[in-house]
Amino acid sequence: MMLQESELIATRGARRPQFDPSLQHGTQGINVGTGERLVSLAAGLALVGYGLRRRTVPAILLALMGGSLVRRGLTGHSRVHSLLGITEVDGESGVAFELSTTILKPREELYRVWRDFEHHPRFIPDLLSVRNLEAGRSHWVFQGPAGVLLEWDSRVTEDRPGERIAWHTLPGSRLPHSGTVRFEDAPGGRGTVVHLSMRYHVPGGRAAVMVAKLLGEEPKQHLARGLRQFKQLQETGEVATVDAQPHGHRSRLGKTLAPRS
Amino acid sequence: MKAVCWTGVNDVRVEKVPDPLLLNPRDAIVKVRATTICGSDLHLYDGYIPSVLKGDILGHEFMGEVVEVGSKVTNLEPGDRVIVPSVISCGDCFHCKKGQFSLCDNSNPKPAMAEKLWGHATCGIFGYSHMMGGYAGSHAEYIRVPFADVGPRKVPEALSDEQALFISDAFPTGFMGADLCDIEHGDTVAVWGCGAVGLFAMKSAWLLGAGRVIAIDRLPERLSIARHHCQAEVLDYTKVNVVEALKELTGGQGPDACIDAVGMEAHELGFEGAYDRVKQSLRLETERPYVLREAIQACRKGGTVSIMGVYGALVDKFPMGAAMNKGLTLRMGQMHAQRYLDRLIGHVERGEVDPSFVVSHRMALDEAPRAYDMFKHKTDHCLRVVLTA
Numbered sequence: 001m002m003l004q005e006s007e008l009i010a011t012r013g014a015r016r017p018q019f020d021p022s023l024q025h026g027t028q029g030i031n032v033g034t035g036e037r038l039v040s041l042a043a044g045l046a047l048v049g050y051g052l053r054r055r056t057v058p059a060i061l062l063a064l065m066g067g068s069l070v071r072r073g074l075t076g077h078s079r080v081h082s083l084l085g086i087t088e089v090d091g092e093s094g095v096a097f098e099l100s101t102t103i104l105k106p107r108e109e110l111y112r113v114w115r116d117f118e119h120h121p122r123f124i125p126d127l128l129s130v131r132n133l134e135a136g137r138s139h140w141v142f143q144g145p146a147g148v149l150l151e152w153d154s155r156v157t158e159d160r161p162g163e164r165i166a167w168h169t170l171p172g173s174r175l176p177h178s179g180t181v182r183f184e185d186a187p188g189g190r191g192t193v194v195h196l197s198m199r200y201h202v203p204g205g206r207a208a209v210m211v212a213k214l215l216g217e218e219p220k221q222h223l224a225r226g227l228r229q230f231k232q233l234q235e236t237g238e239v240a241t242v243d244a245q246p247h248g249h250r251s252r253l254g255k256t257l258a259p260r261s
Numbered sequence: 262m263k264a265v266c267w268t269g270v271n272d273v274r275v276e277k278v279p280d281p282l283l284l285n286p287r288d289a290i291v292k293v294r295a296t297t298i299c300g301s302d303l304h305l306y307d308g309y310i311p312s313v314l315k316g317d318i319l320g321h322e323f324m325g326e327v328v329e330v331g332s333k334v335t336n337l338e339p340g341d342r343v344i345v346p347s348v349i350s351c352g353d354c355f356h357c358k359k360g361q362f363s364l365c366d367n368s369n370p371k372p373a374m375a376e377k378l379w380g381h382a383t384c385g386i387f388g389y390s391h392m393m394g395g396y397a398g399s400h401a402e403y404i405r406v407p408f409a410d411v412g413p414r415k416v417p418e419a420l421s422d423e424q425a426l427f428i429s430d431a432f433p434t435g436f437m438g439a440d441l442c443d444i445e446h447g448d449t450v451a452v453w454g455c456g457a458v459g460l461f462a463m464k465s466a467w468l469l470g471a472g473r474v475i476a477i478d479r480l481p482e483r484l485s486i487a488r489h490h491c492q493a494e495v496l497d498y499t500k501v502n503v504v505e506a507l508k509e510l511t512g513g514q515g516p517d518a519c520i521d522a523v524g525m526e527a528h529e530l531g532f533e534g535a536y537d538r539v540k541q542s543l544r545l546e547t548e549r550p551y552v553l554r555e556a557i558q559a560c561r562k563g564g565t566v567s568i569m570g571v572y573g574a575l576v577d578k579f580p581m582g583a584a585m586n587k588g589l590t591l592r593m594g595q596m597h598a599q600r601y602l603d604r605l606i607g608h609v610e611r612g613e614v615d616p617s618f619v620v621s622h623r624m625a626l627d628e629a630p631r632a633y634d635m636f637k638h639k640t641d642h643c644l645r646v647v648l649t650a
Contacts, residue, residue, distance in 0.1 A: 104355050190355055221373075232367045236351040236408070237333065238285040240370040240385065242395045245284065245405060248266030248276040248316035 037074075044069030096199040097220040103231045104191035107183035108162040110234060114181055115165060117154075123233050124226035142175060150174040176201040177219075196227055263650065264318045264401035265629040270308035273319065273633050275626065281397060281405035286333040289409030291345060295422040296323035296399040296648050298629075298636050299347075299430055300456045301524070301571045305390060306633055309525060310573055312374055312391040320400030321347035321387040322430035324422060327413075334409045342422075343413040344606070345406055346598030347430040349385040349396065352411035363595035368408060369394040378574065383595055400629060402650045414602045417610050423647060424609055427457065427616035431645075433601040435461025435522065438569035439469050440601075441592035442518035447472035451507055451516035451559065452493070453552040455483035457619040457645050458569055459522035463491035464614050466518075475510060477503055479528065482642040490618045499530065507559045515561035524570025527551040540577060550576035557583050568593035622646040 047066025136156035152173030158166035168178035365384035372382030388398015476487035
């Protein structure tokens, strides 16, 4: 029997496997555009040449860096991109990922809560409000990095009660994306497995994705928190928190690190 | 209110901080009547547990009086005297329903670091690093208790604060250590470490049907407590080879069950001791697993090694060959307090165990810095300090 590529669990170099084949660009792990590949190749060769001529420790480090650029140019695969979940071919840039969790509740119940989008601000961090409009549409207001308000309209494209909801944003959205949530019975009476797959096109393109990721608010991490809090809310009726609890004098580092849930 | 805050390695200070508030419907606010410094607090004090930040309020073992409850807490009301377990559990998730309360899916609001380090996160624990949820601890005048409808138990009239206090953490930890050994009538149980958890493990081994209990430590006063309060035979590991002595004492078989009530900062002798100390200080390994190695070596074929001492990350020179070839069962975990609370309260109520025998010092919360120092260095035969505001 032939296995699909997506059925294999890769080990090395596959820190963030994407299991849904429709989420994957290309077939051989190519995640760097053609122009950028040529630039990588040229810059890499120059660095290798320089490093091998000088033979000092810093120069050899540069040569090693050059080597990885050459590899990136030749294979079209960037480890940095793959670690960050960035895909960029076919002129499309964005972030795609899949998350799942198991919740000890029946799927009909979870579907109902998810389907009423006006509930989402209770569990998705920084989502300020959602308003249901007519014809499967809804209006979303999100507090982005650095306090920027991002608004969009979304439309449900598939709605199978108790099973699956798919949606995408409408033209003019400040955070263009599409998503699917699937609800499946977990084996052994363990409730429901919730799968969430998302594809984002971050405003500002690749640079903004990088910046958002470095700030720790990348979409995947953000929605992982959201999904976890959805589980907490459904199982326990509340979201666990330590925000707004007392503490003593914090150092500057502590101030930065401590409040994050 | 006043609270004991971690301010750096080997440094805690009493600071003025805001009073805690109810944040969720299942929260309660408890006025701390008695709290104690646990051996595992020393791992934080010593800087061996990552993700402790300057300003964090320490402490997880306590009892107190309810002063305020959230809208969904119907089992408690202001004025109730309560034992609060150190581990925070929702009671609703897969693990809580299985009785694995310290593996609760929902009570840790900061699971990311533990997920990276261990694959999954554990429950939240009061005052026990941000990896364990970042909850403010009990070395304070007041504390916010999440999921107060699941954890806390009312203290029966007959029990004093000090008798109730240790049912919060040390007693159930020791009890679980013995429970995991599946003790059969007449079994020999060896316990490494005569701190409070080790001593309670010895008491519990008797409750569960052990025929013989052997205690291992180096401090004469602690060995004496093990002998007199816990009816244990005692071994001083600075004077005898423990593995040989245990073999001798058990007619060559080795103990049926071995309980590690020491953990990652075991004291060691000779070359092996120096080796682990150097590697730990260089962070090439995070633990000094001497007790664990010895327990595996000493345990009888087909016996059980139960690990209650805390480990954080990586151990070196783990005797897997001995464990595998001797067919040992290794069991371990943060304790599932809520599974044992009612039973233990019963034992104390009936006078079968008086947990207050571990109290060596009583001090005011203000004296916490001195209390930590004393407890760490075991000066003045310090076994357990009870702090009261």
